[in-house]
Amino acid sequence: MYALVDMDAFYVSVELQRRPELRGRPVVVAGSGPRAVVTTASYEARRFGVFSATPAERARRLCPDAVFIPPDFDHYRARSREVMAVLRAHVDRVEVVGLDEAYLDLSGLERHRAAARRVKAAVREATGLTCSVGVGPSKLVAKVASDLEKPDGFTELTAGEARRRFAGSSPAVVPGIGPKTVARLEDLGVATLGALAAVSDTRLCEWFGPRLGPYLGRLARFEDTRGFETARVAKSESRETTFDHDLHGLPQLEAALRRLVGELCTTLGRQERRGRTIGIKVRFSDFATVTRARTLDEAVNDIGTVSAVALDLLRRLGPRRPVRLLGVRVAGLAEGRRAAPAARDDQLSLSV
DNA sequence: TCTGGGGTCCTAGGACCC
DNA sequence: TCTGGGGTCCTAGGACCC
Missing domain, CATH: 3.30.1490.100 (DNA polymerase, Y-family, little finger domain)
Structure with missing residues (x-):
């Protein structure tokens, strides 16, 4: 059993702790140059259509009242280490995926759901930051579960529940199926995950090749046998x-x-x-x-x-x-x- | 709406060796 | 004189993720 811990609007949340008077306002962390893009937007700003990777220029037009804060990655890295330390204090095996995300291997623990809840509470207690947690039988299911109730969410899903829950959704909800693949699938008449899950491997091989094809089918059925890597060495x-x-x-x-x-x-x-x-x-x-x-x-x-x-x-x-x-x-x-x-x-x- | 920065993995083709 | 298959290393491009 695995959990994915995803910090809510991490960079913005960290900035708000330094500037609590901005709480409740649309806040955007973005560079300042003419070609800068938004790194993170607060949930208030997202309501105006401002998201990660939105050009900062456009974000200003969409939400003129937003407060723009330049990114301070040294600080985010330091805060990230705090978060990861809390996770490691509760769970032996932690796979860090980014500054604001990590998988937990809950295998050893009995009552994994309660354990995951405790970790979530501990993160808030120790750092004052909220996160969204997904729990599932694989990293893939844990990940999509974590996306279901943001922010401050907690969702557990079985693979079957994930399949039913997302059968009508765009294949894009699955990490690994990006914009290019979604577009190709659409051209092929496959618009939903349910439809993709029902395509035969033979056909998928014809469309996407002998490796990528079946792989997409497995993703659509939420079959994920990826292992767990607690230490990564940069290449x-x-x-x-x-x-x-x-x-x-x-x-x-x-x-x-x-x-x-x-x-x-x-x-x-x-x-x-x-x-x-x-x-x-x-x-x-x-x-x-x-x-x-x-x-x-x-x-x-x-x-x-x-x-x-x-x-x-x-x-x-x-x-x-x-x-x-x-x-x-x-x-x-x-x-x-x-x-x-x-x-x-x-x-x-x-x-x- | 003109699109950041830092990574990972996969594929295809060519060189080279046995 | 031509044919061959497998394996490894390398380059370039592409897709994707946070």
């Missing part, structure tokens, strides 16, 4: 920026790339992490995105090497159009570290 780390105004020409781009490399290597150096693959990412004004990468014989993290490779990749790419985003990435980080071959937990595959 790559990157820095990227979208410019307030598009950049033109190599000199400008090189300067920006050097800055990004500097930031990235500083972080990697501090943590003594190295990677063999160095990559860049370039997004043009029309949003077309290209990546280039090169793998070296040895893992590196020094500014000299990483800049040399990144700049060479950039020059060879020789972007001739206006560039809106530039990024740099070091991958293959986990390799040298003998990260215990953690119970390999096949994402898409699983247990056939």
Whole structure:
């Protein structure tokens, strides 16, 4: 039995603790530049149609009275650690999914439902923050259950209940079925999860291939055999920026790339992490995105090497159009570290 | 409505080796 | 002279998640 703990409007809730006078008002955490997007919106702001990833400019138009707060990720990370510490104090096995989300493995516990309730109360007690909790026989069911009664919700579902409950819903309610897949399904005449669950594997294979097809069918039936991973080792780390105004020409781009490399290597150096693959990412004004990468014989993290490779990749790419985003990435980080071959937990595959 | 930043995994094709 | 199959590593792009 598993639970998913999802903090309610996490960044906004954390900000409201620092500025309680804003409670009850529409509050939006968003950057300030012309291309910023909303990171989190309070439930009051959501009523105006402002959600995560809404362009900040548009959010201002939709909700002129909203209070806009610039994100403070260092603070959110610190508060997140508090939350996760509470979870770990109650449950042995915790899988952290993001700053505001974690799965709990309730297997060892008798009366798992009561246990999950206690954890929810403890989070509020210790941090003053509310969360929504879903409980179910798999991570997938726990996750969709947690979405059912936000905010401050608590929902337990069996797989069968989930199937009946969501049979008429868009396949998009299932994490793993994104906008592209939803659109393809619609074109194929499959508009609901119930309909998807009823499509034969043969047909799904024809439509989506031998792996993705059956996988979608399993998702629609809420069959999920994913394992549980309590410790993750990052495999790559990157820095990227979208410019307030598009950049033109190599000199400008090189300067920006050097800055990004500097930031990235500083972080990697501090943590003594190295990677063999160095990559860049370039997004043009029309949003077309290209990546280039090169793998070296040895893992590196020094500014000299990483800049040399990144700049060479950039020059060879020789972007001739206006560039809106530039990024740099070091991958293959986990390799040298003998990260215990953690119970390999096949994402898409699983247990056939 | 012109679309952030930081990640993960999958796929397809080519190189290379046995 | 041509044919071959399997395995691994790498690159690039795409879909998705928080």
